[in-house]
Amino acid sequence: MAQSGTPVWRSIRDTLASEIAQQGLRPGDRLPTEAQLSARFGVNRHTLRRAVASLVDEGLLRARRGSGVFVAMQPVEYAIGRHVSFHQNLALAGRLPGRRVNVTARRPADPVEAQALRILAGEEVWVSEGVSTADDQPIALYRTVFPAARFPGLDERLSRLSSVTAALNEAGLAEFLRAETRISAQTVTVAQALLLNAQEGQPLIVTQSVNTDMQGVPVEYGTTWFLSERVTLITRSEI
Amino acid sequence: MAQSGTPVWRSIRDTLASEIAQQGLRPGDRLPTEAQLSARFGVNRHTLRRAVASLVDEGLLRARRGSGVFVAMQPVEYAIGRHVSFHQNLALAGRLPGRRVNVTARRPADPVEAQALRILAGEEVWVSEGVSTADDQPIALYRTVFPAARFPGLDERLSRLSSVTAALNEAGLAEFLRAETRISAQTVTVAQALLLNAQEGQPLIVTQSVNTDMQGVPVEYGTTWFLSERVTLITRSEI
DNA sequence: TTAGATTTGTTCGTATGTATC
């Protein structure tokens, strides 16, 4: 029995953690199997699993049944703040931003959208839906709506240009601000799992945000479903 | 047949919505079964389900297979910003804040905590764990750690006083700032479900944050698991 | 496409030390 105070599983945990921290194992690498590791540390498989479980909880490791235990990919750090652009944000994080547009349409605003954009329910909006990627890996689904009356021809700009910011700029809006972001969580549906190339039931971070022009008039209302596994949202105090 | 423009399901929807709005049904209440409701309105169960589905989509109702349809709790709007106090935050949202402390302990910091607090791994920290409530309903689990060397006797203050802010104030820290908040999502484990009185597999919003003193030195590192069903996080631009 | 081997996940059971009442 462990005569010292710290349990065996805890010291194994710290050993594994420091080996990873010292870059002996890099993100995406597979750890030796539980059988091998428990043999190496001279403990029962349960004891080793206890150590691995705590690192999985911390997000340092990721276990896949039938496959192995892997060093977790470092999630994209996505800043939500006053002045945000998806492309800029990912470029700052050292990732290659991209998107795939699935839907571009013009239709009447539903009540929620109308309230957010401060237009009348039934007034028309441009809708753009698609998948956002980082380094060609899907990280989020988005749906964003714009008041159609204010931005004639925005659909063409949205499909031609690579970013929403660029499309709005060309439509005569040089700058805009994020007014408010509401954050909740859901689990992925079957349809979302397919689009994101993810597993059903995984947690999503859902943000709903309104962007306004410099006069405070809403110009965009967007919902984004971030795959939590691949993204961490960050708010920093702007001191 | 409804000769007028509005579909039958839509008027049923509006009827149900207004009954809820007029407090005939309160958050948490169970609606009559679909069979009972479709009998009451004299429509097929499919028609009634269309009405209920639209209210579920809006978030006003919540359907649980095998259990019933319930009036959704109004989620607490929880602002994350530069200057945050749980009690203050909930009071602003018109809710009664509370907490139940489950654990108060002193132990060596693990590597993650040490890095966040900018102390050495193994230096001792105070740990406080518990459940946060709004109007006596659990809305979040929290774990928060403080450098023990800087705050002798903090454990006693944490258990005696009703809020972390009050405990830190009494320990000589008049004011502190939130430096950064990282946001991710998980699904609730069995243990968490018990503490939160929630269903397994529900999504959680996880925030990890560091509070610093006015000189920028970390004084608290906290993780909070918000039950997404009961809380919406909000960041507002501080213009 | 199939079958089998590999690997993690889960659930039994047993035993021991430690803290609490």
Added chain:
DNA sequence: TGATACATACGAACAAATCTA
């Protein structure tokens, strides 16, 4: 002191997902 609960650790067996020949 005894009784009880809890955390730790080992063992065995099987389920479920994944990979490969």
